[in-house]
Amino acid sequence: MNVFSIDVEEWYQGIEIPMDQWNGFERRVESSMERLLGLMARYDVTATCFVLGKVAEEHPDLVQRIHEAGHEIATHGYSHEKVYNLSPERFRRELRLSIDLIQSLTGEKVRGHRAPCFTITEDSLWALDILRDEGILYDSSIHPVFNYRYGIPNADRQPSVIESDDGAQMLEVPVATYPLPDPLPDTNVPCGGGAYLRIYPYWLQRRLLRKIEERGEHISVYVHPWEVDPEHPKIDLPFRVSATHYWNLESTLPKLEQLFQDFTFRPYRDVFASELESLSA
DSSP states (O other): OOEEEEEOOOOOTTTOOGGGGGGGGGHHHHHHHHHHHHHHTTEEEEOOOEEOOHHHHHHHHHHHHHHHHTTTTOOOOOOOOOOSSSSSHHHHHHHHHHHHHHHHHHHSSOOOOOOOOOOGGGGGGGHHHHHHHHOOOOOOOOSSSSSOOOOOSSOOOOOOOEOOOOOOOEEEEOOOOOEEOOTTTOOOEEETTTTHHHHHHHHHHHHHHHHHTTTTTTOOOEEEEGGGGSSSOOOOOOHHHHHHHTTTTTGGGHHHHHHHHHHHHHHHHHHHHHHHHHHHH
């Protein structure tokens, strides 16, 4: 089985706009999540939803609906600030706040985490120890690619157990990449969703995922709710932010529908049930 996940956040929360300016923007996460929930129900897809703490705070009913629909709820942090811009103390504080918000709504322990914009990098590996300290069993924040905002290009492409000096363990599960052959070692093609799902023609997306399957490897694909909402407001942004945020939004839902027909998807808690049970023992 493969993993499908959703980074549950508003359209304006990942585009370099400070949190103290968010009040001026239209809330659209509920309507866009309803589109995704409907599509997943239609194709019997269950997902892991990495919910931003601020979203859980403002839309508690949405979190409960996602949970009642059978999807796993994990944490996406609280403020959507990049991890390497936070102090360890603030990261821990925001992590605890997001976990407490989610657990109060679902009644279930939060076991998974994904950093905003995959920003556990070489400069913020300290965050992994804090995640383990706070009871997180798996993380999906390290992206084995190069990007101006994130990435550790030579990181493991497949799930691996990370162990701290005190022996505490956690499962790291990156989103999908396909490795290029020599003479380009440690060069991976990102194909785990997000902007890449919108940028690539579907035949290429499908081909890359099939090639990963042929290697006997794990596939993890993700999206954001705003990516299935092409009507969300368009604002002036730096070009490299705007280009990836608004590119080809109309293609997301049709591509997801194809993806759900071509591949089987389940949440992290199901695909890695035995590993998580071992880590929690």
